[in-house]
Amino acid sequence: MLTLQVLRNDRDALEQALSKRGIDAAPMLNRILALDEERRHTQKEVDDLKAEQNAASREIGELFKSGKKEEAEARRTEMGALKEKIHVLDEHQKTLINQQEDALLELPNRPHDLVPAGQSDADNEVVAEEGTKPELGEHALPHWELADRYKLIDFEAGVKISGAGFPVYRGKGAKLQRALIQFFLDRADAAGYEEFIPPHLVNPDSGRGTGQLPDKEGQMYHCADDDLYLIPTAEVPLTNLYRGDLLKSEELPIQLCGYTPCFRREAGSYGKDVRGLNRLHQFDKVEIVRFEQPENSYAALEGMVEHVRGLLRDLELPVRTLRLCGGDLGFTSALTYDLEVWSAAQERWLEVSSVSNFETYQANRLQCRFRNAEGKPELVHTLNGSALALPRIVAALLENHQGPDGIRIPAALRTYTGFDTIA
């Protein structure tokens, strides 16, 4: 959620920046600012009346104490009208605050200057590409056929147990999952990210803290009896660890990582996008999260992207880095880099990581602040990135490293898998 301060001080620049998302924010901005003005006016009024009430109550107390009963009673009966006025204005102010809050929640984050204008993923900017696409020849198989041939994943068993999008990993397929998780966690640890194992179900406050609620309510599984949400990413519990906190500046940066399964309803998805491992309701991911001083957050973002690229390099997968355009940028993000790996049999790029700087957008919802050099509380910047999401990595590993004698495990992963080929 954007701060009111930004709206008040920087309205025109904000409108300009938001236009990169392809939205006309002017009506919303005007509405919020009008509500703000009315709210402040109402507050002044109600605060003055309350001051009057407080003073009068003190006087009445004094009168009772000094035995001037009649005078006190007289003052007391006068207070009724004042009370009623305060009550009415209080209610009005509450309504205004709620309307303002609701409107602010509908406003997405302000895109960074680097964000290119654009409508869809076709307008994303490729900022780097590395690695060579393998030549597989005639007999190359897509990962879902490889998974079946080598008995790595049983999609049909998953359908029986749960439904489409819930794969069952078995044998070397299961071991490969565990190896990748361990590999990613070790590398995050080496890069200074402290490991956490958070809850996989979170309350609505946490959903709101990172912005999943109310924006993406329909994408999360919800346990209605207990009002808990299955996490769509470890970002939610990890970032909420610091909800409501006032940090000391020397505590920053805070670097966290965690492995969790992720649950997504993916309502409305269909076709080749959901074939095999391309899109699932449950998948595994290691997430990295940072809390930063504002002046460091963009350097931190670059560092996170480099960290993820390093993982993909060691998995010997061709990778390209995209800077998302305004139309494709997530609601809460100011700048996002997507990392994609080449899926050699499907002959398409698959998104495996999304690394974002949210600036103060999440921190404002979370009320996560630090004491700046002047000793004043100031909102931190939050960042996170997948490092990494497993399913599409597995898809690319199987497809790109397939050969006549089976699937080759990249050297960096062999100590984790305990085997060097799947045959």
Added chain:
RNA sequence: GGAGAGGUGGCCGAGUGGCUUAAGGCGCACGCUUGGAAAGCGUGUAUACUCCAAAAGGGUAUCCGGGGUUCGAAUCCCCGUCUCUCCGCCA
């Protein structure tokens, strides 16, 4: 799931309707003192919103959250929530 006890500032803790502008202590910061330190003494020590061109300085709110009673609530009442203790169930 049942019964009971609780939730007060960064921390501990007093506080049963106005004498609370939340006592007292600890911690922290600054000053005095000192050759230097400690001790001692003194001063200060929240957050949000808001008024004022700004600074200085005001106002309002906040004692887990929400609602209520009252001229006036940390204090009384109701609802919620969390923690602890006991019982039950249980990997």
